[in-house]
Amino acid sequence: MMMMMMMMMMMMIVSAVVDVYLWGRYPVVIEASNSGGNKALCLFNIYVQNDQCTSPPKPPGAKDLLCLPVTRADYMRGGYQQCGITCETGHSPSIPGPHLHTCGPSGNWDPENKFVPYRLSPCGSKSRR
Numbered sequence: 001m002m003m004m005m006m007m008m009m010m011m012m013i014v015s016a017v018v019d020v021y022l023w024g025r026y027p028v029v030i031e032a033s034n035s036g037g038n039k040a041l042c043l044f045n046i047y048v049q050n051d052q053c054t055s056p057p058k059p060p061g062a063k064d065l066l067c068l069p070v071t072r073a074d075y076m077r078g079g080y081q082q083c084g085i086t087c088e089t090g091h092s093p094s095i096p097g098p099h100l101h102t103c104g105p106s107g108n109w110d111p112e113n114k115f116v117p118y119r120l121s122p123c124g125s126k127s128r129r
Contacts, residue, residue, distance in 0.1 A: 021048045022048065023048050023049060023106070023107070023108065023114055024047075024048060024106065024111075025045050025046075025047055025105070025106060026045065026046045026047075026048065027043070027044075027045050028042075028043070028044055028045070028046055029041065029042070029043050030042045030043075045105075047105050047106055047107065049106065049107030049108075052107050053080075053081040053103035053107055053108075053109070055067045055081075055083060056083060056101070056109060056118050056119060056120050057119070057120075058085070058120075059085060059119065059120045059121060059122040059123065060122040060123065061087060061088060061091050061122050061123030061124060062085040062086065062087055062088075062120070062122070062123050063085075063086045063087060063088045063089075063123075064085065064086045065083060065084075065085050066083065066084055066085075067081060067082065067083040068081070068082055068083075069081060080102060080103065080104050080105070081102070081103045082100045082101065082102050082103075083100070083101050083103075083120070084099055084100045084101065085120055085121075085123070087123035088123060091123040091124060091125050091126065092123060092124070092126050093120075093121040093122075093123060093124075094121050094122050094123065094124040095121035095122075096121075097120075097121055101118075101120060
């Protein structure tokens with residue numbers, strides 16, 4: 001009974017919402033109660049995505065670009081994707097950065113710069129000093 005009331009309440013809330021949301025995470029808190037004094041609280045996040053972690057392009061000079069999970073179904077189940085590169089022999093990433101790049105539930109590789117296409121560092125030849 002309580003679950004049905006919460007679902008009905010949520011349907012009313014969803015059908016009444018006409019706001020437009022930008023990309024990002026929006027926490028939602030719903031409280032339901034009945035005439036018997038029972039109360040329940042439901043907390044969850046809604047993620048508005050521009051993308052669903054599309055793999056970044058293979059950078060110049062990279063030998064391989066490996067992204068996991070490989071399938072869309074695995075990504076949807078886990079909510080995270082990671083990519084990394086290997087450079088050709090005698091080359092290394094030109095710009096220091098993480099070995100693994102992570103895209104989370106927000107659907108963005110770089111949430112701080114979500115409007116800029118995400119690029120991995122190109123590989124450049126190693127120089128001897």
